[in-house]
Amino acid sequence: MPLQSVENVNPRAIPPPHTDATERELLERIARAKDQAAFRTLYGNYYQRLSRLLARMSVRREDIEEVINDTFWVVWTKAGEFRGASQLSTWIIGIAYRRALNALRRAKLRPVADEPFDEDSISVASTEEEETNQQWLSQGLERLPVEQRMALELTYTLGHSCEEVAAILDCPVNTVKTRLFRARETLKQVLPQLAGMSGDPS
Amino acid sequence: MSRIPDTHAEAWALLPWLANGRIAPEDREWVEAHVQACAECRAELASQRLVASHVNRDESASPQPVASEEQRSFNKLWARIEASESASAPATGTTGVAVPVPRSSRTVRWLAAAVVVQAIGLGILGVTLGNQDTGANDVFETVSNPEARLNAPAVSIAFAPQTSMGTVNTLLTHQGLSIVGGPGSAGNYRAQLSPDAVASGATADSVAAVLSKDPNVTFAQPIAR
Numbered sequence: 207m208p209l210q211s212v213e214n215v216n217p218r219a220i221p222p223p224h225t226d227a228t229e230r231e232l233l234e235r236i237a238r239a240k241d242q243a244a245f246r247t248l249y250g251n252y253y254q255r256l257s258r259l260l261a262r263m264s265v266r267r268e269d270i271e272e273v274i275n276d277t278f279w280v281v282w283t284k285a286g287e288f289r290g291a292s293q294l295s296t297w298i299i300g301i302a303y304r305r306a307l308n309a310l311r312r313a314k315l316r317p318v319a320d321e322p323f324d325e326d327s328i329s330v331a332s333t334e335e336e337e338t339n340q341q342w343l344s345q346g347l348e349r350l351p352v353e354q355r356m357a358l359e360l361t362y363t364l365g366h367s368c369e370e371v372a373a374i375l376d377c378p379v380n381t382v383k384t385r386l387f388r389a390r391e392t393l394k395q396v397l398p399q400l401a402g403m404s405g406d407p408s
Numbered sequence: 409m410s411r412i413p414d415t416h417a418e419a420w421a422l423l424p425w426l427a428n429g430r431i432a433p434e435d436r437e438w439v440e441a442h443v444q445a446c447a448e449c450r451a452e453l454a455s456q457r458l459v460a461s462h463v464n465r466d467e468s469a470s471p472q473p474v475a476s477e478e479q480r481s482f483n484k485l486w487a488r489i490e491a492s493e494s495a496s497a498p499a500t501g502t503t504g505v506a507v508p509v510p511r512s513s514r515t516v517r518w519l520a521a522a523v524v525v526q527a528i529g530l531g532i533l534g535v536t537l538g539n540q541d542t543g544a545n546d547v548f549e550t551v552s553n554p555e556a557r558l559n560a561p562a563v564s565i566a567f568a569p570q571t572s573m574g575t576v577n578t579l580l581t582h583q584g585l586s587i588v589g590g591p592g593s594a595g596n597y598r599a600q601l602s603p604d605a606v607a608s609g610a611t612a613d614s615v616a617a618v619l620s621k622d623p624n625v626t627f628a629q630p631i632a633r
Contacts, residue, residue: 225581225584228584228604228608242486246482247603247604249478249482249485250478250482253478253481253482254478271481271484274481275481275484275485275488278485279485279488279489282489340462340465343459343462343463347463358424358459358463359463361424361425361428361430362424362427362428362459362460362463362464362573363463363464365428365429365430365573365577366430367425367430367431367432368422368424368425368430368431368432369432370430383421383422384421386421386424387420387421390424390452390456390459393459394455397459397462
């Protein structure tokens with residue numbers, strides 16, 4: 207396996223060759239031979255990642271499995287149609303994202319909290335500043351519209367580039383920047399530590 | 409690099425990807441230069457790094473799906489696929505009429521086999537965990553991939569303090585590694601090789617040798633099995 211310092215790697219090539227190439231091989235086996243073992247491996251590669259992401263989208267716990275399985279139903283049936291224009295991970299996560307939006311619509315959930323921010327729900331009596339910040343952040347994340355929240359999660363939790371987030375969310379790169387910009391502003395309003403660190407761009 | 413849009417607003421918009429290490433190479437230089445000269449952007453960068461670390465902390469605190477849940481979910485999906493494919497294939501009954509096959513005995517047998525394999529796996533897991541020495545007490549391990557964790561080659565790895573989350577992700581995935589434990593008291597993590605990496609010839613020794621040469625890695629050693 208070649209030695210590669212990450213500073214020399216084109217970040218747009220991430221996920222790195224091992225992961226993407228290996229997963230493409232799995233997909234090829236599924237497309238060509240309906241290979242169950244390859245399908246199971248690919249499923250395992252994404253199950254946990256998608257479970258967390260969907261939970262963060264406020265998809266109901268009982269719907270998460272359905273969304274993941276609907277996603278992999280598409281992977282199983284459309285494996286031969288994947289042309290490789292994008293990375294496999296952005297294709298799969300993108301399918302899950304759109305399925306999750308459907309699930310949220312079906313459940314008539316409101317991922318955007320319209321009610322006023324409940325400051326009393328934050329336990330300021332906590333002696334641990336970190337813990338308090340964590341509570342503020344959780345509250346702040348819940349206030350974000352699902353599109354902004356996903357842009358933030360895909361960037362910070364899964365470590366995707368701006369272009370990859372745009373591919374997953376199926377929107378222009380500038381839209382991703384705008385969503386994240388707004389998410390950052392909202393979080394600053396609820397996380398006191400952030401508000402104290404920086405102001406708006408002028 | 410044909411364009412150097414050294415404007416505050418554009419740099420500001422790209423700060424999340426400077427924070428996660430995934431900013432496009434053609435943007436990195438001018439954004440970094442701007443940040444160096446702009447106190448407001450430096451503060452915002454620090455603030456975004458804080459958000460990233462909070463989001464990830466929150467992430468690690470969320471409940472982890474366990475292996476049995478994953479297997480159960482997959483079993484359901486596979487049963488659905490089998491039912492669908494059985495339904496679309498004509499049944500060769502004496503009537504000559506194509507009939508959809510309900511939850512076939514094949515599915516039931518497959519599920520039964522999966523349960524047996526799972527039980528054996530859990531048994532082995534129990535024995536393995538029971539044999540671990542007390543030094544493993546401060547190590548948390550995921551349970552999402554039972555195949556990988558039983559016998560997978562593993563390395564102990566520590567990163568330089570300034571290493572970004574994106575860099576850590578890149579380093580690990582390049583080598584087919586997943587973190588399954590840590591950090592220990594010395595800041596080191598336990599990372600295991602994926603079955604695919606092993607199949608492609610990677611070993612704990614080879615991966616540790618590669619990683620130890622990376623400037624972002626302060627320590628990388630194979631863990632004896």
